[in-house]
Amino acid sequence: MRADFLNSVVDPSQAIDPTFDIASPDRFFNRELSWLAFNWRVLEEAQNRRQPLMERVRFLSISASNLDEFYMVRVAGLSGLAAQGVKKVSVDGRTPEQQLVAIDADARALMKKQQELWAELLEELAEQGVEILGRSSLDRADREYLDAHFLNQVFPVLTPLTIDPAHPFPFIANKGFGVALQLRSRTGGEDKIALIPIPPQVDRFIKLQSEQPKSDAPPRLRFCRLETLIDLHIDRLYPGYDVSDRKVFRVLRDSDIEIEEEAEDLVAMMGTALKRRRRGDVVRLSMEAGSSGKLAGRLIRALEVEPDEVIEMDGILGVSDVSQIIDDKLRPDLCWQSYAPRMPERVRDHAGDVFSAIAEKDMLLHHPYESFEIVVRFLQQAAADPHVVAIRQTLYRTSKESPIVAALVEAAEAGKNVTALVELKARFDEAANIRLAKILERAGVQVIYGFVEYKTHAKMSSVVRREGSELVTYSHFGTGNYHPITAKIYTDLSYFTVDPAMGRDTTRLFNYVGSYSTPSDMEKLAYSPVTLKDTILKSLQTEIANAKAGKPAQVWAKMNSIVEPEVVDALYAASQAGVKIDLVVRGICGLRPGVKGLSENIRVKN
Numbered sequence: 001m002r003a004d005f006l007n008s009v010v011d012p013s014q015a016i017d018p019t020f021d022i023a024s025p026d027r028f029f030n031r032e033l034s035w036l037a038f039n040w041r042v043l044e045e046a047q048n049r050r051q052p053l054m055e056r057v058r059f060l061s062i063s064a065s066n067l068d069e070f071y072m073v074r075v076a077g078l079s080g081l082a083a084q085g086v087k088k089v090s091v092d093g094r095t096p097e098q099q100l101v102a103i104d105a106d107a108r109a110l111m112k113k114q115q116e117l118w119a120e121l122l123e124e125l126a127e128q129g130v131e132i133l134g135r136s137s138l139d140r141a142d143r144e145y146l147d148a149h150f151l152n153q154v155f156p157v158l159t160p161l162t163i164d165p166a167h168p169f170p171f172i173a174n175k176g177f178g179v180a181l182q183l184r185s186r187t188g189g190e191d192k193i194a195l196i197p198i199p200p201q202v203d204r205f206i207k208l209q210s211e212q213p214k215s216d217a218p219p220r221l222r223f224c225r226l227e228t229l230i231d232l233h234i235d236r237l238y239p240g241y242d243v244s245d246r247k248v249f250r251v252l253r254d255s256d257i258e259i260e261e262e263a264e265d266l267v268a269m270m271g272t273a274l275k276r277r278r279r280g281d282v283v284r285l286s287m288e289a290g291s292s293g294k295l296a297g298r299l300i301r302a303l304e305v306e307p308d309e310v311i312e313m314d315g316i317l318g319v320s321d322v323s324q325i326i327d328d329k330l331r332p333d334l335c336w337q338s339y340a341p342r343m344p345e346r347v348r349d350h351a352g353d354v355f356s357a358i359a360e361k362d363m364l365l366h367h368p369y370e371s372f373e374i375v376v377r378f379l380q381q382a383a384a385d386p387h388v389v390a391i392r393q394t395l396y397r398t399s400k401e402s403p404i405v406a407a408l409v410e411a412a413e414a415g416k417n418v419t420a421l422v423e424l425k426a427r428f429d430e431a432a433n434i435r436l437a438k439i440l441e442r443a444g445v446q447v448i449y450g451f452v453e454y455k456t457h458a459k460m461s462s463v464v465r466r467e468g469s470e471l472v473t474y475s476h477f478g479t480g481n482y483h484p485i486t487a488k489i490y491t492d493l494s495y496f497t498v499d500p501a502m503g504r505d506t507t508r509l510f511n512y513v514g515s516y517s518t519p520s521d522m523e524k525l526a527y528s529p530v531t532l533k534d535t536i537l538k539s540l541q542t543e544i545a546n547a548k549a550g551k552p553a554q555v556w557a558k559m560n561s562i563v564e565p566e567v568v569d570a571l572y573a574a575s576q577a578g579v580k581i582d583l584v585v586r587g588i589c590g591l592r593p594g595v596k597g598l599s600e601n602i603r604v605k606n
Contacts, residue, residue: 022598025093027572031563032074032099034588036106039066041606043110046117053128054326054334057121064114064319067107068252072174073427075103076254076283091565091590104308115315118322128334129220130325133208135228142208143232146224150233154202154226160237163193169302170197174253174280177318179230180295182245183238193298194238202226204321219330225316247295248288250317251303254280255428282309289314341371341488354378355385355465358474358496365494367480372487375461375494376403378476382463383411389471390417390464392510394456395436396426397481404482405436412444419446421513423456448514456513458527462506473503499524533567540570540579547578555581561588575601 045051046059081088081096089095094102122132133142163169172178181194206229208222227248234243285305287296289312300310316322328335344365350356354377357363365374380403382388391411398404412418422437424430437447450456459478464471480492497503505525512519518530526535540555547553555574562568562583568591575581581602583591593604 022572022595025089025091027592027595027598028090028092028565028568028590029592030090030092030094030099030102031561031588031590032070032078032103033106034590035070035074036103036110038587038589038606039063039070040110042066043113043117046121052333052335053121053124054130054328054331055336057125057322058326060114060117060121061320061323063110064322067110068175068320069255069428071107071252071284072255072280075100075107076256076280078103079281079283080254091563108311111311111313114319115313118316118319125325128331129218130331130334131220131222132205132325133222133224133228135231138224138232142222142224145209146206146229146232149206150229150236154229155233155236157199157202158196158237161195161197163195163298163302170195172197172251172303173200174251174255175200175318176251178249179227180247180249180299181234181238181243182295183241184244186240186242189240191244192241193295196230196237198226198230203324204318205324218333221325221327221331223325245295247299248317249299250286251282252284252286254283256280285310286317287312288317341368341373343371344374347374347377352377354381354496355474358498359472362499363494363496365496367492367494368488368490372484372494374496375476375478375482375487376407376484378463378474378496379404379407379461380410382465382474383407383414383416385465387466388416388463389466390419390462392419392421392460392462392506393482394421394423394458394460395433395482396423396455396457396459397429397433397486398436398483399485400432402482403484405440408440408445409443412440417446418444419448419510419514421448421450421456421510424449425455450513451516454529458509460506460509462503462510464503472498473500473506474498475502475506533564536567537570540574543579544574544577547574553577553579555579555583557582558584558586560586561590563588563590565590571602572599575599 042059043063046056046063048056048059051059078096078100082100087095090099125131131137138146161167161170177198177200179196179198181196183192183194185191204226205223206226208224210220210222212219230237231246234241282303282305285299285303287299287310296310296312300307326335328338332338344357344363346357346360346363347354350360354374363374365371379391379393382391388411391408393404393408395405408418408420420437420440422433422440424433424437426433437449441447459481461476461482463474465474466472475497477495477497478492479494480487480490501523502525505522508519508522509525509527511517522531526532543553543555553574555571562585571581571583571591575598579601583589583593583602583604585604585606587606589604589606591599591602591604593599593602
């Protein structure tokens with residue numbers, strides 16, 4: 001566990017009791033350090049021996065992928081502010097430079113722990129017949145197989161380079177991975193510096209052939225790392241040279257996208273921004289530990305990084321790639337058991353007719369325990385139903401070959417009025433969403449992109465159906481993305497209703513996003529950034545009044561993060577008034593729970 005904050009989140013009985021003034025900035029926990037604490041929590045699941053072994057590998061990979069994104073966005077942003085000399089402090093009283101110092105110390109400790117855990121997992125995997133083989137462990141058959149794999153699958157896409165005045169250091173893309181070499185001529189020629197950039201299309205772990213056990217024992221899985229494969233074939237890339245020094249390295253670049261409010265065409269601007277992202281400044285250079293400092297110095301100068309942006313790893317670079325060894329088909333014994341989500345009885349009772357099931361009574365589903373297939377079926381049925389006249393849909397992230405997108409296309413091609421709000425600013429899905437928008441537009445869907453200065457996170461669908469002489473609106477609201485794949489593993493809620501007021505509110509929200517005309521007559525829905533915060537604050541005031549009047553007063557809430565200072569202070573005020581508060585916070589938590597005189601009635605779980 002890292003930081004007193006995390007202890008208080010996981011176990012309120014370990015709550016801190018600081019001596020600071022409860023009105024000081026110390027009442028807030030720094031959002032970046034809170035995020036790191038959350039990622040330590042993810043890493044804990046990789047240490048949890050109650051989890052299947054390959055799922056622990058998956059958690060390790062997730063923690064590393066999370067950390068990569070954290071550097072590419074949050075650390076990059078703070079580094080930019082610090083470079084500009086910005087001294088404005090965060091709500092917890094830290095300048096960008098102070099935050100970077102604290103982040104660096106904790107993130108380095110986190111990366112060190114990731115390496116230690118990977119070493120432990122390798123031993124446990126080997127005991128279960130899953131091995132990552134080094135050069136000395138490869139037998140003759142392995143080397144013959146790897147020779148063929150290298151020539152057929154790797155060699156054709158490699159472009160080895162020599163670095164000299166005629167061949168300057170090449171551009172290394174974000175998450176770029178490469179091998180730098182100091183080469184010595186065997187024939188008395190000049191030594192040289194060489195570079196082998198590794199294309200992202202090449203798998204990091206190559207599965208080796210294995211003799212499968214004849215008994216009922218599970219099959220063995222054997223892998224070779226790509227770095228090892230390249231080491232074995234340096235002679236093919238640089239014949240006549242010996243390697244006197246070697247440095248494997250990996251680059252992370254600033255990947256945040258700044259949106260220009262005066263942009264005339266959001267799609268064109270986003271396309272330009274995505275091209276700029278590829279060439280963002282380097283925010284982290286990871287290198288394998290060891291060897292002389294000459295190659296390291298050459299890399300640091302060529303990539304124009306500061307010393308505090310360099311991290312030497314005693315282990316594997318790109319820990320996020322370890323998920324490639326997970327195989328739930330060959331080794332289901334090392335993974336979570338699959339399960340079939342429950343299909344709601346009411347939908348079965350109505351012979352699969354989702355509209356009839358909703359019309360009978362509002363329906364609340366808890367994914368992934370209850371099937372997300374109902375959401376997909378809702379839209380597929382709407383596309384095929386001749387009585388449906390209009391469909392409105394938000395899309396933040398969705399899967400490749402999405403059945404929801406296919407349903408929208410089918411509906412539009414059938415002549416229905418279909419509107420899709422595609423959020424172009426969904427981080428790292430921007431390019432996919434631009435392609436998605438073009439597919440929808442070609443089918444006749446009216447595509448809107450929301451606000452330039454905001455991301456549209458609301459997840460909602462609206463289906464307008466003619467029933468007799470009336471138009472009836474069926475609405476769906478969700479806490480998760482319309483993504484059938486992630487819906488199988490993320491816990492989210494789906495709410496279906498035919499309530500006319502909710503239907504009118506949904507229409508008003510879609511019109512608001514399309515026209516920028518703020519609705520003044522919402523009946524039941526609260527939405528950010530206009531009414532949601534005020535609704536939360538008023539609800540907390542109601543609970544405070546209940547507590548002061550001796551009535552039951554309690555708050556339950558689940559959220560991705562909580563950082564809004566006014567809301568945090570309102571929760572503190574409610575706690576001090578005696579309101580019992582239980583929060584489930586998936587990630588960042590700027591609130592300090594369990595502090596005497598401030599938040600002893602607040603419990604946070606993550």
